[in-house]
Ligand code: IPE
């Protein structure tokens with residue numbers, strides 16, 4: 001499907017974050033404002049996802065992680081969860097377009113709870129895009145930062161049990177390399193540099209809590225379906241002006 005192309009208009013010398021995390025929030029409120037059922041907001045948000053992912057690549061971002069469904073989102077009404085899962089299936093067919101743009105697609109989160117057909121499509125998109133290098137898109141589905149850390153801890157515990165390592169030998173790097181963000185077919189996503197959350201909420205909601213240890217944050221009241229390429233650029237420019245010290249002086 002042909003998409004309108006937005007040429008980035010970033011000032012000379014703008015520092016582009018290597019890894020951006022996007023909490024795609026505000027779909028429900030967007031629909032409510034229009035008197036529509038929440039699922040219409042999710043449909044509109046899915047369009048925004050396509051546009052902004054392309055724009056992130058055009059801006060030179062190397063890893064772009066989008067929070068699509070959290071481990072807590074199962075608490076929502078069944079029909080809303082179903083509508084979101086239907087959209088994922090539809091979009092998994094459409095994200096294949098990204099492959100033409102040299103974008104690698106990976107998924108993070110616990111997939112075992114997802115529909116088998118969805119899991120199959122996820123694996124197939126990952127396989128077909130594995131050699132693409134322009135940008136890595138990580139789609140977080142049934143993802144929770146705490147769940148991810150527990151998953152890594154279980155793997156380490158198993159390795160200790162098998163005598164492959166000793167508890168006293170466990171390092172930050174070892175835990176990091178057992179997170180979902182390290183299961184990228186031999187690649188490990190770097191820590192997230194910038195986390196953007198639209199919709200007015202100022203919290204992580206269990207997103208990348210390990211990887212965000214030194215992230216910069218950008219919050220805006222815009223609802224995700226209204227988020228535009230220019231808003232992504234504003235966030236990148238704000239990031240570029242920050243002074244990151246990582247504990248140093
Ligand atoms: C984000 O939008 C999408 C998902 C969590 C799946 P919301 O559905 O949370 O929208 P609001 O926050 O209710 O407006």
Ligand code: IPE
Pocket residue numbers: 023024025026067068069070073201203205
């Ligand atoms: C975070 O948004 C999850 C996603 C955007 C997928 P939520 O809408 O679920 O977060 P809370 O409930 O406002 O913290």
Ligand code: MG
Pocket residue numbers: 025026027
């Ligand atoms: Mg929300």
